[in-house]
Amino acid sequence: MRPDPHHKIHPNAIPAWRLSDGASSLTWYFLPILTFTFWYTGAIPLWPTFVLAGLCVVNTIFMMTIVPVIRWKRWRYEINGHEIYLKYGIIVIRKVLIPASRIQNVDTAQGPIFRHFGLSSVTITTAATTHEIPALDDETADAVRNTISVLAREADQDV
Amino acid sequence: MFDVPKRQHPVAIITNTLAVVRNFFLPIVIGIVVGTGNVQTESQWEYLLRILPILMVFFVTLGGGFIQWFRFYYWLEGDEFRVKQGLIVRKQQFIPRHRIQVIDISSGIIQRMFGLVSLNVQTAGGDTPGVTISAIRMEEALAIRAKLRKEDQQVPTEEENQNSGTEDPISNPFLKPQAEYKLSGDHLLIGAATSGGFGVFLSVLATIYSQISSSIDEDRILGWFSNLPLGDTNSVVIFTILLVLVAWLMSVSSFILRFANFRIRKLDRELVISKGLLERKQVTIPFRRIQAIRVVEGVLRQPFGYATIMVDSAGFGEKSGTTTELVPLIPSTQVSDFLKTFADEFNVVGTAVRPPxxxxxxxxxxxxxxxxxxxxxxxxxxxxxxxxxxxxxxxxxxxxxxYQETGGGISSTNFFTGRYRNLARTTVIIPAYRIQSAKTVQNPFQLFNTLADLRMNIASSNTGAEFIIPNLDQEDADEMLQWVQASRPAPILDKQLEITIPAFGKSG
CATH class of the missing domain: 1.10.287 (Helix Hairpins)
Known part of the structure; x- marks a missing residue:
């Protein structure tokens, strides 16, 4: 069995994920708010609100503590002249192999939180699938993007 | 004769309208059912109001068909076949003569009623999709075809000339097919009977029934529902059987409509498929766009030893890729021969591994x-x-x-062969250089059992297709994942789990 991909993503990913995952976990709070309004209009009892609110708080705590750490530990990538090799996943482990000759597009992107931590993500598109390497530092991301786009240009253009 | 822009024969209004109706068949049926389903009024005016949407749909589509005809001009200018069309978006297509690959003359039922034909011109590169003149007199079509005939094309042989001259104007004058396969009448009927598409029709029928029934007598229907678990089981059973039977008949006729006169021809660089009873449809699949071939053995077909061969092709230019039937029905024992004839490199036999x-x-x-x-x-x-x-x-x-049938492996010619079953048993054959990305996926239980799903992604249609070979041994899955590398390291697979696929027509 081939060893895992060599590189880890940037450790700043952990605090960045703490913020972004924590923030996106807030969307789940609409559920207890919804049940609360139902309780207010007298349609249902109060306890579902407490249960859901509790679950939401637990979720947020998880998202801000151990989830980013595990995700960072599991994320591995490797790019060489011929293919891109990724391994990631918290519960479900995925290994992905993308032949460089099949790559059609490479983009880098940076949201406000990632910018604060000096991170970018690289998105790789083939004719069928899209893959993302999250949280590389800016220089690595640019280097990766340039490497891949050179590889992709050299490869034959046929699908 | 053709250098002045010219409209099609007015019969094109009918065919244009019908084309619209066909494209929006389901919405129209649903609209009509929903629109009229609840009509139970005494007032005639209110009744008119109810069917107004239907009348509107009718006139709008008819008007659309008329405008399409009114704005469509075709002519020949120098070496080019030119078409302009469109009311709001005006489109002009100039097709140089040397780019024309296929000129097809065919006739649907409407054309036949008026003694007309339709003319389809297709180019090779696929930068522009083909142009179809949907109603034109036969002499005119033949004259256009003669004018567009390329000098450097190979001259048709004597017998072909006779053929195309007399009763079969559909045959292509330019390219002599290297091979041809027609769906026989027996196979058409067997395919229709076992197509298994009645699930879809069943749900449509059930929906329509629920619409109609609610307008008949709601109290009785409510009573019927509440009686369901208790009594009257017989009528429920009979009703269900009836519904299934009607759905089955519908799926049979739909299969016949779609695949009657099915013919696949192998040309120099592409496969050309024509099919259809009332309306002949033509699909062109260039060899270099073929991404994968799958052999599907349906639940109703496998026991009788029949299969369907499907092809995945990638989109290019304005044309979107398709997943379409290479053959709607073929005895499993002939699959290998068929592939040898029409897509030789896909006729691979490889050692593969089973799940442990x-x-x-x-x-x-x-x-x-x-x-x-x-x-x-x-x-x-x-x-x-x-x-x-x-x-x-x-x-x-x-x-x-x-468990028994799943398997995946690599052939000596670097093709991936995989087999899996959802309901139908599917065998997929993918060349290594068509794999866009490969994946192994392990959930916690699979990690515990050292198993992994192997997933192969290819470009197909617009979204791509993913083939999943589930629960292979983790090592085997990883070997095949690594094979996708550019250097194609030969996978070392577990000898004890070795099987051979594709093996068609044999048990197991």
Missing amino acids: KRSLFRFVLKAIRLPVIIGLALGYFSGLWYLAPIIIPFGVVLGILR
């Missing part, structure tokens, strides 16, 4: 999930608890079949 024994439990567990849910739901809602023990064994059998 410890995966059997996972296969069965996954297959009985749905029957258990359905059984419990049926039991809960209708009280038919005795159904659950009947349908759950089906899940067990399905799980065991999946």
